[in-house]
Structure formats: structure tokens, C-alpha cells
Amino acid sequence: MRNSVVALTAALVVVVAPILGGCAADPVRVPNNQTSAQTSVSIFSDGYVRVAQTAASATQVVDGEAEAEASITAAGVDLSTHITSGEESSDSLSEPLGAPEDLWERIRRRFALPTSNHNSVQREKVWYTRHPDYLSRVEKRAAPYLFHVVEEIERRGMPGELALLPIVESGYQPWAYSHERASGLWQFIPSTGDQYGLRRSWWYDGRRDVMESTRAALDYLTRLYALFEQDWLVAIAAYNSGEGRVLEARRRNRAAGKPTDFWHLELPRETRDYVPRLLAAAEIVSDPLSHGVTLVGIPDEPYFQVVPVGSQLDLVVASNLLGMEIEDLFRLNPAFKRWATDPDGPHRLLVPVDRAREFAQALAELPEERRLRWARHQVRYGDTLSEIAKQYGTTASAVRKANALKGDFIREGKDLLIPLSGGDLPVYALNLSPQAAVGSGGKIVYTVQPGDSLWEIARRFGVKLRRLATWNGLSTRDFIHPGQDLVLYAGKKQVVKTKATGQRTQRIQYTVKQGDSLDRISRRFNVTVSEIREWNVNDLGGPYIHPGQELTLYVDLTRQTL
Numbered sequence: 001m002r003n004s005v006v007a008l009t010a011a012l013v014v015v016v017a018p019i020l021g022g023c024a025a026d027p028v029r030v031p032n033n034q035t036s037a038q039t040s041v042s043i044f045s046d047g048y049v050r051v052a053q054t055a056a057s058a059t060q061v062v063d064g065e066a067e068a069e070a071s072i073t074a075a076g077v078d079l080s081t082h083i084t085s086g087e088e089s090s091d092s093l094s095e096p097l098g099a100p101e102d103l104w105e106r107i108r109r110r111f112a113l114p115t116s117n118h119n120s121v122q123r124e125k126v127w128y129t130r131h132p133d134y135l136s137r138v139e140k141r142a143a144p145y146l147f148h149v150v151e152e153i154e155r156r157g158m159p160g161e162l163a164l165l166p167i168v169e170s171g172y173q174p175w176a177y178s179h180e181r182a183s184g185l186w187q188f189i190p191s192t193g194d195q196y197g198l199r200r201s202w203w204y205d206g207r208r209d210v211m212e213s214t215r216a217a218l219d220y221l222t223r224l225y226a227l228f229e230q231d232w233l234v235a236i237a238a239y240n241s242g243e244g245r246v247l248e249a250r251r252r253n254r255a256a257g258k259p260t261d262f263w264h265l266e267l268p269r270e271t272r273d274y275v276p277r278l279l280a281a282a283e284i285v286s287d288p289l290s291h292g293v294t295l296v297g298i299p300d301e302p303y304f305q306v307v308p309v310g311s312q313l314d315l316v317v318a319s320n321l322l323g324m325e326i327e328d329l330f331r332l333n334p335a336f337k338r339w340a341t342d343p344d345g346p347h348r349l350l351v352p353v354d355r356a357r358e359f360a361q362a363l364a365e366l367p368e369e370r371r372l373r374w375a376r377h378q379v380r381y382g383d384t385l386s387e388i389a390k391q392y393g394t395t396a397s398a399v400r401k402a403n404a405l406k407g408d409f410i411r412e413g414k415d416l417l418i419p420l421s422g423g424d425l426p427v428y429a430l431n432l433s434p435q436a437a438v439g440s441g442g443k444i445v446y447t448v449q450p451g452d453s454l455w456e457i458a459r460r461f462g463v464k465l466r467r468l469a470t471w472n473g474l475s476t477r478d479f480i481h482p483g484q485d486l487v488l489y490a491g492k493k494q495v496v497k498t499k500a501t502g503q504r505t506q507r508i509q510y511t512v513k514q515g516d517s518l519d520r521i522s523r524r525f526n527v528t529v530s531e532i533r534e535w536n537v538n539d540l541g542g543p544y545i546h547p548g549q550e551l552t553l554y555v556d557l558t559r560q561t562l
Helices: 004-020 066-070 087-092 105-108 121-131 132-142 144-155 161-169 191-194 209-225 232-241 241-257 270-284 317-322 326-332 353-364 385-392 395-404 452-459 466-469 518-526 529-535
Strands: 035-038 041-043 048-051 304-308 348-352 374-377 415-419 435-437 441-446 485-489 494-496 505-511 550-556
Touching: 105 161, 121 132, 121 270, 121 529, 132 161, 161 209, 161 270, 209 232, 232 241, 232 270, 270 395, 304 353, 317 326, 317 348, 317 353, 317 529, 326 348, 353 395, 385 395, 385 415, 395 415, 435 466, 441 452, 452 466, 466 485, 494 505, 518 529, 518 550, 529 550
Parallel strands: none
Antiparallel strands: 041 048, 304 348, 374 415, 435 494, 441 485, 505 550
16 A cells, blocks of 8 residues: 555646646645645645645646636536545554544644745734734634534535634634625625525525525535636635636736736735635634644534424524523524524524433423514504504503614504513514624714723724823723713724614625715615714715715614515
């Protein structure tokens, strides 16, 4: 067996070396049991041989036909070449590595993307090392989901670095929502989500479903890998920028006689930063301590288990049966946007492994009439709040409280949540992010909370106390009070409370595009023109907006589904 492996390795060197001869000289990460960094051929302890991608494409394509043809066969792409398994292979290679210490170690063992000394990678790496607390927060957020993501990546034979892609996409926040209406861990926009089977409804958003979105993201990446001649860096760029844009960039380079690898493509700035950000994260994860980053470690074991629920189920009822906080249940099931699971399915819940058996048993014993305590009512012409409440056997005040209504005015066609009990309302949390993420350098409106001080707020957002006071026309010794709004400009991504009450709203910065109008933007994000004007009172000098102008929007994520 040893001779056969050596022969195979030598054959690969002979085939690959001429192809790589003209490639860029960026260093290549060769994972465990490396044979030669010069040949970029790696024999893994799991019995797989992989040839690392290089900066230049190894396949010459005259036009785009090969790319289009490759996409048709993407479902059958072999992402790794298996030699053998069992004791024979371990005799011919180095000693087995044994069980990984945690999920980070498991991911590191599958690293297969090329490293690069490109300035953009070094810049992103510096950012990570200067913000070691960021990866610590990401690690905490990723803990419930990472085992499932790694399992799926390994099952498909894909590079381990892809498990880090949600760090770049969403910071492993399942409720992340962008100004381009991308949502979830893997940040699918509606059209791409539709293409990959991520169903959306009033109740459910498959883009936030941990299992479904992971399946869809890896399906998409597999297709892109085939479309772009098995070049992972270009495939990852296309995941961010769109395959059409990358195809066009490659066509331009071919016509000009330029290389078509990622590093030579003219792509949007966001995409030019996107791939280096992933490579930098991989370098940090490969050796966190040498970069001044401490990763506590995520156990290499499943965090959740799938439990069928059969039909629609009130999520507070489920959380009571589980003996866990409703927010923790929502965190595992971020796709369910309302107080209950979708009546059309999926009829399942992800629950902590150690509670799954007891939950399934308790659910089986739950009477049918106790599965739901809420209803959905669509307001019809002539409806009044009191009549609707009477129809469902509850009170108008209870309906007002459940829907954060300030008065009795209701609008035809709108949906109301109706508590089916007139007693004390449980604290229901719509399954949305309770906070608003504001991008780098963005304007923030922060609502003062009880116990806050100017000094504490300045420290929390990483700004100077004097600047915070100046921005708000205050002295550094002035008192502030709960409910007061403060304006600040943070130099890094922050999470802040919005002015929303009774529901969860995310603040986004929207860049006006050619052809936009306030009416068009309001319809796109399901807000009103008057709300946009109120939120941007200091930035709208007149009735018109112009391309490139930045608008602040407070988006109710329950409405961003269709």
C-alpha cells in the first residue's frame, strides 16, 4: 500500500507541477501530512488526497461555455478523491491524529484553501487581532450551530474554511438582516433563497432555518465550485457577488489576456474584501494564540436534536414543556417568525440534545386543545377592535397589548395577533433580533437605558466621552435620563437598542440607488414614507433623494418575507 500511495503522489506531482509553473507565488496552506509545499499536494489523515488551489486558474477556457456546462453537472461534483480507508492507509501515512479536541480543531484538520500574503488578507488579519473580543463573541453565538455545519461540510467533502463563512456573512447571528434584504446565518437574498428551496411565509423564513439554510448554502457553493472550474476562491467570491458578475469579470480578463483567478478579477470592493476576510479568519483560527486570540472551544458533539411536533405548536407551550427560556428556543429555531410554528410546516423543532427525549414524551401527552393559545386575524372592512376581541373571547386591551397598538385604529388587510385567553398575557417574543446592527462608521441613535451614564455609553461604543457629549450638545458632566435619545458615530460595528416598542426592529443603512423614490423604498421595506422622513429628518433637505444618499431605516423583520 505504501508503494501505491507514493506512486500516486508522484503522479500527481508530475501532472500538477507543469500547470502550476506559471502561477502566482502566494504561499499555499498545506494541511496535515503535507507532502511538499511546492507541489501543493496534500495527503490527509482521513485518506483523502487534495490538490490545493493556486492564485491562477489551471484550466484555460476560450469562452464561457465550459462554465455554463459545468453548472449543469454540479450536483455530481466529486469534491475530494478518496484513496482508501481503514488500517492500510494509516500504515502508509503518518500516525492517525486521534479525536479532535473541539470543533475548531476538527475544522482546522479540513483546511484546504490557499493562503496568501496579499495586502488585503494582512489588513483583515490585523483587524481580527486588534479586536480579539469579536471572535470570542462569534464563538459564543456559533456554539449551537457549528457542529451541524461542520457535519454537513465533512459529509460533502468540502474545505473546512467554509464553516467560517457565516462569520464573514453574519457573525453567526441567525437574525442578521442586510440592506439588500439578505437574511440568516448564510445571508440569502429572497431570489437566491427561492432558487434553493428556502420557503418564506408569514410564519416562517427558511433563510433563517439553521438546517435548511446550511443545506442551501452548501448546495449553492457546490454548484459555484463546478461552474468556476473547481476554484474555491472564485466560487466564494461568486457566493458574495453573484455568479453573473464574476462570469463577466472573467470574460473581460480572458479577452484582455489576463489571469482569471480571484486576485486578478475586477470585482466590487465588498467582494474584494470578502474573500480575504475569510482567509484571514482561517489563519486566526489555525493558530489563535499566536495572534492574541483566545477561543474557549466548542465541544465536538451535537448541540441540538430534531423533534417532530406533528402540527402547529405554540412556542411558549413548547418552551414550558422543555423547561427553557423562550429566547433560547427561538435561538435554535430562528426561522419561526411568530408565536407558533408554521401551520404548513416544517413540523419540527430543534431542541437541546439533553431535553429531546422528555420533550417528545411530554408533547405526546399534551391535549390537542392546549397546543395553541393564539390566533391570527386579518382585518376586514368594517371590523372594530372590540368586535374582533369579542369574536375570539378576549378583550380589546389584550389585543392592543399583543400588537403594540396605541389606540383602536386598525387597517383593513393587516394581520392581528389574537390571544385566545383573556388572562395575563405571557411575555411573547417575536423571533427577531431585539437589537439593531449598525455598520462601520454608521450614525447610531441610542436610547438611554436605566443606569446608563455618558461615560459608560462612550466606553461601550468605543468613542471618546468628549465627542459623545459634543455630538449631542452636552457637557461631559451633564445628566442623562432613561428614554433619552443620543446620537453617536461608532468606529466599529455595534449593537444598539432601537426606538421600537412592542416588536423587534432592525436598523439598517440603505444607499439610494438610481431610480429609487421614497415611495419605492417604503414599499420595498414595508414602512411608510412619513416614517422614512421622521427617521432621516436631518438628512432630507427636500422632497427628493439622490443616488448614493444614505438613509436610516428601522425595518420590522416580520414583514420582510415575500
